Amino acid sequence: MKMLISANDKSSSAAAAGGYNPGGLRALGIIKTVLRALLKAAVVIVCVVVVVFFIIRLVPGDPVKMILGEHSTPEAALKLRHQLGLDLPVWQQFVRFLHNLFVNGDTGNSIVYGVSTKSLIAQRVPVSLMLILMAIVISIIVSMLLAVAAATHKDGVQDHLIRVLPTITLGMPVFWVGLLLILLFGVQLHLFPVGGVSAGAGGMLYSLTLPAITVALSQIPSLVRSLRAQILDVLESDFVVTLKAAGIPKNVILFKHVLRNSSIPTLMLLGVNVSYLIGGTLVVEQVFDIRGVGSLLFSSISSRDFPVIQGIALYCAVAVVIISFITEIAAYCLDPRLKGEK
């Protein structure tokens, strides 16, 4: 990662020095882009808050009855209704929701556990985050290898095989792929545990390997497709031809120059896909019995723990908005030609 960024810094500063985009203007451009992206992110977050508040009100029927069951006493129902603030008019409920969100950064106390949603989610985040990071690392490494194999053997057997990959994997449910991996590596080969997370850093890494591969497999086809196209593009560019003419070994050109330059758009794609990654992780946690945010979501759904469901939706969406903000800024900074979306 570091290498990629430094390589591109060089090229962008070279572009600036070459009179493509004078320093002062460029700084101004960055400030403008940041402000615009920040405004966009802020507006989207406001809308996200509104959606999260109202999404629970889609539930047909009385949420209090759903929580307590049909045969609850009227007193208990009244008490819970008051505790949840459901006896207030909707606008007052919304104000309370916003107040709680701005003061505590929270969506209320869990009905089941009685503690704040924030602390409940914070407990579960490390495992899920680790899973996502491992999935990202795996998908980057595998995608690079596959894309290089495809691009260097253009129209060869490898290339064709890799190009039909998206057609096949598009219809693969991520939980089913997880089951297949459990079947192969857990049940048949006994290489990995079939579920749960072991204690300790090493144990955690080990037991998260299969789930991470599962999540990564859903990302790899689109990453390979993009990276392959980028590599082919760069391979045909003038500077590669020059390097070849200068007698620099093919592998050095490929791994030192071509891969660096073609990685940026693919990393951007990964930034865009992070929302799918998070969603996939939630489902995969369920398959491998990992007690992360995903399993919290499902247990909250089955116990109708509305504040926790709202909290998970909110934090996930805000995380996605922040990541796409960073991606947008990074895209601008790394590539002076890419002026950012309007």
Added chain:
Amino acid sequence: MKQTVSISPLASNNKETLLDKIKKTPSLFWGCVMMAVMIGLALLAPVICRYQPSAQNLMETLQPPSARHIMGTDQVGRDLFARLIYAARVDLKIMALAEIIPFCTGVFVGMLAGYYGKWVDTAVTLVTNTLIAFPYYLIVIIVAFASGAGERGIYITFALVGWIVYARVIRGLSASLCKQEWILSARAMGLPGIRIIFRHLLPNVLPQAVIVLMTDMVGILVAIVTLGYLGIGIAPPTPDWGTMISQGKTFIYSKWWLSVVPGLAVVYTGIALSCIGDGLNDVWRKR
């Protein structure tokens, strides 16, 4: 009518050669064949299957494949093949029906945003940006749960979140088409906007929308199956590939086919649909 044909050059000569084009494009041809086989099996389910999908037989539970049950039986002795084929009926029907509303609204909203631009575009972009901020499966799971699980919940879920894909693609396409001369001249002639959108813009964005439809159907099928797996989709005992996989998971150590085979059915359908999508893309891109 004549005027329409001359203004919309892309939509003019598609119909008469569509069958030839299917034959000439292998991916389209084989995609259609695979899909036809699947739909045929689903439609003929009562004729093909010797067993009812929910007929239990506690004397013959968890049988391996045999002459009586070509794919074996599940934990309550139901014939796996019968359940697989009847599940195709359920899942394919719901997949197709669940696409109707998102396809129509998505294409319409996308055209509106692309044609009118300005505040319409800003509003549409804001709504799509808000909805895509939620991880896809997160919002699908929450909306499906909130709208009461089951088949109805699936329709509501995709009506609410499924249109975004179309809106985003069609918005961009419409915006670029609206800069072209034939739309500009239609505008200059004083045709009302809604007429231009439906008569002239729609025929030109429809091919792209149909290509997106093919890939999106795979996405919706996978989502339906995932909801079934998680227990907030199609409720048992109605056969569904997702619940079949989830029920088979308990027996993954010994009877692996209970989970693997329904998944293969999903993958098969996915390959068929994306082949059709790829083929259509080739046919309509070349022109």
